[in-house]
């Protein structure tokens with residue numbers, strides 16, 4: 001903090017700087033002691049949820065090779081062949097995702113992804129029915145909003161305590177999935193049949209796969225040769 005006061009170069013304008021600025025404000029109830037638990041909270045709330053959603057989605061895609069292929073084709077159409085284009089660039093991701101959503105593809109993936117999390121959080125009988133129904137379909141032209149407006153489907157909760165990481169989570173999960181599908185072909189190990197993939201769940205704070213997904217990435221030759 002002393003160094004920050006002396007040297008404006010040590011400021012990156014990032015989240016931590018914002019928190020430290022807040023501590024320094026007169027009459028702020030927020031102190032340096034609050035920063036560590038707050039950041040820890042964000043890691044706990046943000047890492048397993050996003051990683052497991054991505055893992056479940058990959059597992060579902062691998063069980064449905066035609067859907068995986070269709071997803072890949074759409075990504076190739078929208079992004080092109082060059083994997084380096086798919087980087088952590090906000091504008092790029094958003095524009096790509098919107099293009100895909102218009103084809104109902106990403107929308108349907110999102111729908112599937114978050115259904116898992118719906119199951120792990122505050123599940124009601126009604127949500128359970130929706131969840132089961134959701135898993136039977138892939139290409140749903142869903143009119144349900146995952147942002148807490150339709151109470152039968154609240155993967156991020158709703159109201160004042162709705163997940164504050166939702167905008168980040170939606171982008172991260174899409175980006176991770178899209179990068180993986182776009183850049184590699186995927187196959188199951190030891191010639192495993194997609195239908196034999198173990199989809200059992202392990203109950204917990206977040207719903208993980210009982211048997212972690214093991215899958216082999218194959219680098220696409222077209223990418224190398226251009």
Ligand code: HEM
Nearest residue numbers: 045046049050117121155156157158161162163164165169
């Ligand atoms: C797919 C990913 C995620 C899912 C499904 C998810 C889901 C949820 C749910 C259901 C809640 C409880 C909302 C309520 O009480 O009504 C929640 C809260 C929260 N989430 Fe997420 N989350 C995800 C990712 C993230 C990420 C990436 C972050 C931050 C980096 C984050 C930060 C938080 C925080 C801080 C809360 C507490 C909000 C509060 O109580 O005011 N989450 N999340």
